[in-house]
Amino acid sequence: IGFVAGAATEGIIGGGQQGAQTEQEIMALPEEKLQQSQFYQGLLTTMTPAEARKQVASDAGTQAMLVAGAIDGVTGGAFDSYLAKILTGSGSGKLLREIGKGLVREGPTETVQSGGEQFATNLAVRSQADPTRPLMQGVANQAVAGGIAGAAMGAGTGGMASMGAR
Numbered sequence: 001i002g003f004v005a006g007a008a009t010e011g012i013i014g015g016g017q018q019g020a021q022t023e024q025e026i027m028a029l030p031e032e033k034l035q036q037s038q039f040y041q042g043l044l045t046t047m048t049p050a051e052a053r054k055q056v057a058s059d060a061g062t063q064a065m066l067v068a069g070a071i072d073g074v075t076g077g078a079f080d081s082y083l084a085k086i087l088t089g090s091g092s093g094k095l096l097r098e099i100g101k102g103l104v105r106e107g108p109t110e111t112v113q114s115g116g117e118q119f120a121t122n123l124a125v126r127s128q129a130d131p132t133r134p135l136m137q138g139v140a141n142q143a144v145a146g147g148i149a150g151a152a153m154g155a156g157t158g159g160m161a162s163m164g165a166r
Contacts, residue, residue, distance in 0.1 A: 015069020114146020
């Protein structure tokens with residue numbers, strides 16, 4: 001149950017954040033970019049440009065939320081179960097071993113999540129608003145940044161696990 005709850009929580013939080021970011025990005029797109037979207041053009045037949053932009057942003061935000069939420073949920077459950085072990089005091093007590101475990105568990109998780117979240121935004125923006133948006137735009141940078149931050153968080157959490165076992 002803990003694994004499922006952790007995975008669901010990761011998915012909801014990460015997906016929600018990515019959805020909101022995608023909506024904001026589309027609301028800030030230049031009109032000439034949005035004009036390239038067939039979806040936007042179709043909406044203009046029954047809506048004002050402002051209404052159509054809001055609809056495109058909302059639909060793209062939902063798409064990014066679902067894709068990012070799935071990625072985060074699938075990858076996040078493993079680290080959450082590790083964190084549960086730490087919180088219940090089942091660490092080994094060996095500082096370097098626990099730091100290494102945390103680093104190895106959280107670094108790759110955050111790499112995949114951060115890169116996947118950026119991919120989800122790119123996919124949603126490309127399919128709903130800007131057909132010229134490269135799917136991999138910014139993915140590598142986000143993956144690296146997420147991996148570094150995740151490794152640091154995981155190592156710190158692992159160090160706490162070691163101290164909790166004493």
